[in-house]
Amino acid sequence: MSGLLKFITCGSVDDGKSTLIGHMLYDAKLLFADQEHALELDSRVGSREGKLDYSLLLDGLMAEREQGITIDVAYRYFTTEKRSFIVADTPGHEEYTRNMAVGASFADLAVILVDASQGILIQTRRHARICALMGIRHFVFAVNKMDLVHYSQKEFKKIEKEIKKLAIDLDLHQIYVIPVSATEGDNLTIPSSHMPWYTGATLLDTLETVNVEEGMKETGFVMPVQRVCRPNHTFRGFQGQIESGKIEVGEELTVLPSGERAVVDGVFVTDRKETHAQRGQAVTLSLNREIDVSRGCVFVKDTELIVSHMFTASLLWMDDTELMEGKNFFLKIGTKLIPASVMEMKYSIDIHTGEHIAASRLYKNEMGVCDIVTAEEIVYDSFEKRRGMGSFILIDRVTNMTSACGVIEHSLRRAENLTWQKMDITREIRAGKLGQKPVTLWFTGLSGAGKSALANEVEKRLNVSGRYTMLLDGDNIRMGLNKNLGFEQEDRIENIRRIAEVAKLMNDAGLIVLTSFISPFRSDRENARNIIGEENYIEIYVSTPLEECEKRDVKGLYQKAREGKIPNFTGITSPYEEPEHARIVVDTSMQSLEDSVETIMKSLTEEGIIGIH
């Protein structure tokens, strides 16, 4: 039995979790005097008519004390003569499900509060389900507020029956059911005189004696490589924490995913040279021959892990923006960080009833089952067999948020999997792969206004920040695609239509497109907007006045137009219709090229068009 027990407390908002733990610590004389003092002071301001409010001990954040509920996980530490404990006190509210999952992922045992006057609520089911998903195998159900049901054995038995049914539904490994009163202190540390009919252990007794390692069946040696240690040219060691089993100098191990073998010729347990090492220890291993090993590889002996790049997993979605099929992530499993995407959503799980619901998206605090594909083969196992090699997180590649956590149900072989072909690759998927929002930046303005120069500079800036772009201008369009078009009105309309269609296709391919054309007519630009799509069409009006453009006359076109050598020249013999709703306006006669670029970049960033970088 381990000398350290990590457990989580959960229950609905008013179930009294914080009070339960606070009171237990108080009764077990595990509080420091100044904390006790603060508790008494705080209670006078609090509600319980001058009585001690034990929950104040745990509700730490200002926001929580103001709202009177627990928002985030709080960790508490106490030690009795028998054991050391770390308690994760977690919020009960549905909107904080992810915070509860954080606490559950850390714990070996869950204390779930059930209100004796209300019985099992849907929240109770949700909490138990999340704990089970995160791998907790031992559950203590504290049937609280027994004082409110007059310490009735009948009431307790009724609830106990419900709990046993729940345990079967959720396939919980081991359960304990204890009648308590958190405010009055019944059965917390000493047996309650109000409930002589209960002959089982108190809450603290249970926590002190439960063996959470019982029933664990992880066999063989497994160690994910955290880092390669090279202090000099002669020594090369592999550092990591042993996940399971033991290893000795002289034993042969296998490196996954490569499958290469080597013999261990040196073992350091932290800084001590040893002959062997075991589960839980931080070690440095050296091998008898040079083989290719890097961070993310896994050492194994006498056991098998799966090497593949597809698996089916249960996810808990924790991000504000919902999960869509095809979305790209960084997946972290063990010490491996690798690009991955969610290939197919199979169904979501009703977190209260467990019912499977057909779904193609997953929203915050929802659970679901999906297929995931990684960029390369990775080493894993099913979560049921091996917690450490079957759990992972998904990290959003743009926001860096930890968007989901998941557990691997089983592997998928290519042959078994036909869904890949079934899936349609959409614009979102392509853009997601590039990690950007594909839009068209439509530069319009007179000849010589500075459109091309600006578009050029903006494109450079976008590329520097890792964006994938394409610039469409007179040179690459008029010479090829549109070389059969002249400058008559119909041709000008057709010219703009083709450019807009090409821009749209390139947006579909995931690219950010910049176009640089005079495009003088509102109706043409309106047409382009319709083709490209309202939300993707960003009109940038380069409003440099005619006098300035004519003065610059870089290509000598204005002069030729004035001389009548060019018919239908915009600004001279043909009108320029100013945009009425341009998203961005810059005038290169008023500010320098650099400043204009800055203005454009700033608005694009502020409007969230080019992302965060």
Add this chain to the structure above:
Amino acid sequence: MEKQELYTHLDALEAEAIYIIREVAAECEKPVMLYSIGKDSSVMLHLAMKAFYPEKPPFPFLHIDTTWKFKEMIAFRDRMAREKDIEMLVYTNEEGVRQGINPFDHGSAYTDIMKTQALKQALSKYGFTAAFGGGRRDEEKSRAKERIFSFRNREQAWDPKNQRPEMWNLYNTQIHKGESIRVFPLSNWTEKDIWQYIEREQIEIVPLYFAKERPIVYRDGNIILVDDDRLPLLPREKVKYERVRFRTLGCYPLTGGVRSEANTLEKIVKETLGAVTSERTSRVIDHEGAGSMERRKREGYF
């Protein structure tokens, strides 16, 4: 043969801390370890030496010097850096020094300018993307809710309502340019664990932790060491010599000592096990009221 050898509570905490320290070294671009010279920092330094052995820690150490630390602390810091052969950066907010900011006249502004601001300046000066701190969750209520990998925005501020979920031991170290992470490998240790580990590993700590006859004054219920002649004595205050020791170390005018006979590690551990006052009461800054630590952390305090 498959029988697990004894694996204690301290073994588990040590392995967890080393795992965290190695993850940062492997994934973060430019880490640094904050070194405050206190007992928790001594434990962190010890863990860092162990984590990478036979290699040296692949990152520098950073001390924020307010210029008001105990003299013995500075001497200890310089000797440790030499003996362990590690890179020790020392940073002081020189602007604060020029303005004559001191703990007597400037109260909480002193902590902000000489500690919080100095730390922010140092982190951005060197461009560190991750900084280890010795904070423990048993110290204070807002710390009890902070993640081990605690994300800081471009202003180096902490947003307690929007912490990244931290699942299993899968730490997310991805950040954007300008953002950073504070990492607390000792999150799950208690004061008692720290002392027991120091005793078990025979870690050297600043002698101020051991009881000795020292020159002190009593001020507002705290025992303040007269460490140099910069401590202005108030009328009716008299320097006395008493056997005292310190449970935490910081700036000497802000650190209260306790009367004690504990002059060996064994005695300190025994005293700590029977302690009735949690250690932060000896930090004068914490008496400002509940929530003050959280406020400082939001502003970038460690």
